[in-house]
Amino acid sequence: MAQFPAGHVPLIATLLRWLRPRPGSLDDTLWHAACARLPWVAALEPERRERLRALAARFLHEKTITPLAGLQLDDGERVLLAALCCLPLLEFGPAGLRGWSQLLVYPDAFRVRRSHVDAAGVLHEWDDDLAGEAWDHGPLILSWADVRADLEDPAAGYCVAVHEMAHKLDVLDGELDGTPPLPARWHREWARDFQCAYEAFCAQVDAGRETAIDPYAAEAPEEFFAVATEYHFSAPSLLAEAMPEVAAHLARFYGPPPAL
Numbered sequence: 001m002a003q004f005p006a007g008h009v010p011l012i013a014t015l016l017r018w019l020r021p022r023p024g025s026l027d028d029t030l031w032h033a034a035c036a037r038l039p040w041v042a043a044l045e046p047e048r049r050e051r052l053r054a055l056a057a058r059f060l061h062e063k064t065i066t067p068l069a070g071l072q073l074d075d076g077e078r079v080l081l082a083a084l085c086c087l088p089l090l091e092f093g094p095a096g097l098r099g100w101s102q103l104l105v106y107p108d109a110f111r112v113r114r115s116h117v118d119a120a121g122v123l124h125e126w127d128d129d130l131a132g133e134a135w136d137h138g139p140l141i142l143s144w145a146d147v148r149a150d151l152e153d154p155a156a157g158y159c160v161a162v163h164e165m166a167h168k169l170d171v172l173d174g175e176l177d178g179t180p181p182l183p184a185r186w187h188r189e190w191a192r193d194f195q196c197a198y199e200a201f202c203a204q205v206d207a208g209r210e211t212a213i214d215p216y217a218a219e220a221p222e223e224f225f226a227v228a229t230e231y232h233f234s235a236p237s238l239l240a241e242a243m244p245e246v247a248a249h250l251a252r253f254y255g256p257p258p259a260l
């Protein structure tokens, strides 16, 4: 490879960026049809909906959406998936799309093989049925049946697509720990408030008490963040009542929740 003086590198990077094809704009009919099917998008104010449209166009430009196991997705369904995945990026912006290129979509919940070696060195193996999964630097995977179920009951506290996108944002700083990349001071406040809420939540689950949000959030700090993200978009009042500090951080990070 030719060697360039260091000072030339930014210019070359700029030229390469400029030469890359720009994301196209989304077809009006497809976009409006997707908005009509997405209650969270329909409830956004017009300026934010336009911002989401640009993000979705960029998503479709940068990512390959691959339906698996006999599933077929038409252009409208691809726009719908792109818009849904970009909802958590309304404030964060397109930098939230970094680090991966594939969205894989199964028709239904998919089975993955898990294994774990315990402290005594014994190997445990089991199967998990998943609605979605986000690999650290690999694909984002969704079950189409679960995406559709979320749309049918948009205020129920579930939205697998934003859950998996929360994991993608979380890992951008190199660590999947329930804290996305934030300015230093906010990062400290976030870590403190989430840790406090997470510990209180785990204590409730351990005591067998009923919880306001899905007890799956007690699995790990990163799951707590991803599950709280689902509630931010689909049941924000419930989240604000149960965990006001967490809800306030998410409202700052994602912008105000859509008023369903």
Ligand SMILES: [Zn+2]
Residues within 6 Å of the ligand: 163, 167, 222, 223, 226
């Ligand atoms: Zn998760």
